[in-house]
Amino acid sequence: MFRNQYDTDVTTWSPAGRLFQVEYAMEAVKQGSAAIGLRSKTHVVLACVNKANSELSSHQKKIFKVDDHIGVAISGLTADGRVLSRYMRSECINYSYTYESPLPVGRLVVQLADKAQVCTQRSWKRPYGVGLLVGGLDESGAHLYYNCPSGNYFEYQAFAIGSRSQAAKTYLERRFENFKDSSRDELIKDALIATRETLQGEKLTSSICTIAILGVGEPFHILDRETVQKLIDEFEIVKDDDVPVADQDVAPEQGDSAAPEPAAGTDTPDQGVAPMDI
Amino acid sequence: MSPADSNQANDLLCPEAPIQRTQYPYVTGTSVVAIKYKDGILMVADLGGSYGSTLRYKSVERIKSIGKHSLLGASGEISDFQELLRNLDELILYDNMWDDGNALGPKEIHSYLTRVMYNRRNKFNPLWNSLVLGGVKNGQKYLGTVNMIGVTFEDDHVTTGFGNHLARPILRDEWHENLTFEEGVKLLEKCMRVLLYRDRSAVNKLQIAKITEEGVTISQPYSLKTFWNYSAFENPTSGAEGSW
Numbered sequence: 001m002f003r004n005q006y007d008t009d010v011t012t013w014s015p016a017g018r019l020f021q022v023e024y025a026m027e028a029v030k031q032g033s034a035a036i037g038l039r040s041k042t043h044v045v046l047a048c049v050n051k052a053n054s055e056l057s058s059h060q061k062k063i064f065k066v067d068d069h070i071g072v073a074i075s076g077l078t079a080d081g082r083v084l085s086r087y088m089r090s091e092c093i094n095y096s097y098t099y100e101s102p103l104p105v106g107r108l109v110v111q112l113a114d115k116a117q118v119c120t121q122r123s124w125k126r127p128y129g130v131g132l133l134v135g136g137l138d139e140s141g142a143h144l145y146y147n148c149p150s151g152n153y154f155e156y157q158a159f160a161i162g163s164r165s166q167a168a169k170t171y172l173e174r175r176f177e178n179f180k181d182s183s184r185d186e187l188i189k190d191a192l193i194a195t196r197e198t199l200q201g202e203k204l205t206s207s208i209c210t211i212a213i214l215g216v217g218e219p220f221h222i223l224d225r226e227t228v229q230k231l232i233d234e235f236e237i238v239k240d241d242d243v244p245v246a247d248q249d250v251a252p253e254q255g256d257s258a259a260p261e262p263a264a265g266t267d268t269p270d271q272g273v274a275p276m277d278i
Numbered sequence: 279m280s281p282a283d284s285n286q287a288n289d290l291l292c293p294e295a296p297i298q299r300t301q302y303p304y305v306t307g308t309s310v311v312a313i314k315y316k317d318g319i320l321m322v323a324d325l326g327g328s329y330g331s332t333l334r335y336k337s338v339e340r341i342k343s344i345g346k347h348s349l350l351g352a353s354g355e356i357s358d359f360q361e362l363l364r365n366l367d368e369l370i371l372y373d374n375m376w377d378d379g380n381a382l383g384p385k386e387i388h389s390y391l392t393r394v395m396y397n398r399r400n401k402f403n404p405l406w407n408s409l410v411l412g413g414v415k416n417g418q419k420y421l422g423t424v425n426m427i428g429v430t431f432e433d434d435h436v437t438t439g440f441g442n443h444l445a446r447p448i449l450r451d452e453w454h455e456n457l458t459f460e461e462g463v464k465l466l467e468k469c470m471r472v473l474l475y476r477d478r479s480a481v482n483k484l485q486i487a488k489i490t491e492e493g494v495t496i497s498q499p500y501s502l503k504t505f506w507n508y509s510a511f512e513n514p515t516s517g518a519e520g521s522w
C-alpha cells in the first residue's frame with residue numbers, strides 16, 4: 001500500500017537521510033506541462049506549454065502577472081501555483097504601498113522559498129506541489145529564479161521545468177551564453193524554440209503555448225495569441241534561411257514537425273537524478 | 279460626593295477609563311531648514327529643546343542619519359522623534375540583514391515615514407513632529423517633508439515650523455540649483471540667523487548636516503555671529519504702540 005514506511009509524513013526522515021514527501025512534491029513539478037524562462041541583461045521571457053486536461057476542457061493558465069516588474073510561470077499543481085502567485089502579488093502591493101517603490105525580486109523569491117520551506121518542517125502541512133519560474137526586473141537588472149517545493153531556490157540565466165523540460169534545457173544550455181546581450185525579440189524566439197523542443201514533434205502553434213515578457217521600459221505582459229502566432233510564423237520562415245548559416249547541430253531539430261524530435265531530449269531523461277538536486 | 283467618585287485617581291488604572299492620547303507636546307524642537315545643492319542635500323537645525331515655552335534643554339540633536347543614503351531632521355515632540363529613530367533603526371537593520379545589495383533610499387524612507395505618520399494620526403494618537411527627509415541615491419537628490427497629520431511633499435528646499443514663515447521666503451528668493459557647498463551653508467546660516475532673531479524658541483547653537491553620494495557628515499554644534507544693536511531691536515514697540 002505504501003511506497004515505503006517513511007513516506008507517510010513530511011517531517012519523517014528515512015534512514016538514508018531523505019524526506020520522501022518532499023521528494024514526491026518535487027516529482028509533481030515534473031508531471032506538469034513545461035514552463036521555460038530565460039533572460040538577457042534587460043529582459044526576461046517566460047513561456048509555457050498549455051495542455052488541456054481533456055478533449056472537452058480548456059487548458060489552465062500557467063503564467064501569472066505578479067506586478068509590473070515580476071511574473072511567474074508554473075509547473076505542477078496549478079492550484080498551489082495560484083495560491084503562491086496571490087501571496088506574491090500581495091507582498092508586492094504591500095511593499096509598494098509602504099515604500100512607493102517596487103519590491104526587489106530577490107527578496108520576494110527568498111520570502112517565497114521560506115514559505116515553501118516551512119511546509120517541509122510541519123507535520124500538519126504538506127509541501128507545495130509546484131515549481132515556479134520567477135522572472136523580474138529590479139535595480140540590479142533582470143533576474144530569473146526557480147523556486148521549488150523543497151524550499152530551495154536558484155538563480156538562472158535560463159531554465160526549464162515540467163514534463164520533457166530536459167529537451168528545452170538541452171537547447172538552452174547550448175545557447176545561453178548568447179542570451180546576456182540578446183534583444184527582446186531574439187529572447188522570445190529562443191523561448192519559442194525551447195518550447196517547441198518540449199513538444200516532441202507536435203507542431204508549435206499559438207494555441208499550445210503562452211509567452212510573457214518583461215524588461216526595461218516594458219512592464220510584464222502576456223503576449224496575445226495573434227502576436228505569438230505571427231512570431232511563430234516569422235521564425236519558421238527565418239528557419240529555412242537560417243539553416244545554412246546556423247550551426248549544424250541545430251539544423252536537424254528544425255526539421256518539419258512531421259519528423260519526430262531527435263533523441264536529444266529523450267536520451268537524457270530525468271530519472272536517476274535525485275530530485276533534491278534541483 | 280459619593281464614595282465611588284472619590285476614586286477618581288484610580289480611574290486611570292481601571293479598564294473603563296477613557297484612553298488617553300497625547301493632546302499636546304511636552305519637549306519640542308523648533309525649525310529645520312534643508313535645501314538641495316550641487317552635490318546633495320544640506321540640512322540645519324538648532325539644538326534647543328523647549329519645555330512649553332521654557333528653553334529647557336540646549337543640546338538636543340535633531341538631525342540624524344538613516345542608513346547610508348538618508349538624513350532625517352525633526353521638529354516637534356522630541357520623545358516622539360526618539361521613538362521614530364528607534365523604529366527606523368530596526369527598519370534599517372532589517373534591511374541590511376538581507377545582505378543582497380539592495381538598500382532603502384531616501385524616497386523609500388520618506389514614503390515609510392508618511393505611512394507611519396498618517397497611520398498614527400488615524401489612531402488619533404499622532405507623532406507630534408514635522409519631519410524633513412533628505413538624501414542622495416544613485417545620483418538622485420531627494421528632499422521631502424511629512425508632518426504630524428501625514429501631509430507630505432517634495433521640493434528643492436523645505437522647512438518646518440517657523441521656518442515656513444521666516445526661512446522659506448528667503449529660500450524662494452535666493453535658492454538656485456547650482457549652489458556650491460559654501461554658498462549653501464551661507465544661505466542656511468542666513469535663514470538660521472533670521473530665525474534666531476525672530477523665533478523665541480530658537481537657540482544660538484546649531485548643526486549643519488551634509489549628505490552626498492559619498493555619505494553623511496553632521497557638523498559639530500557651533501554658534502552664529504549676531505548683532506543685536508539694530509535700532510529696530512532697541513525699542514521694538516516704538517513703531518507700534520499698544521495699549522500697554
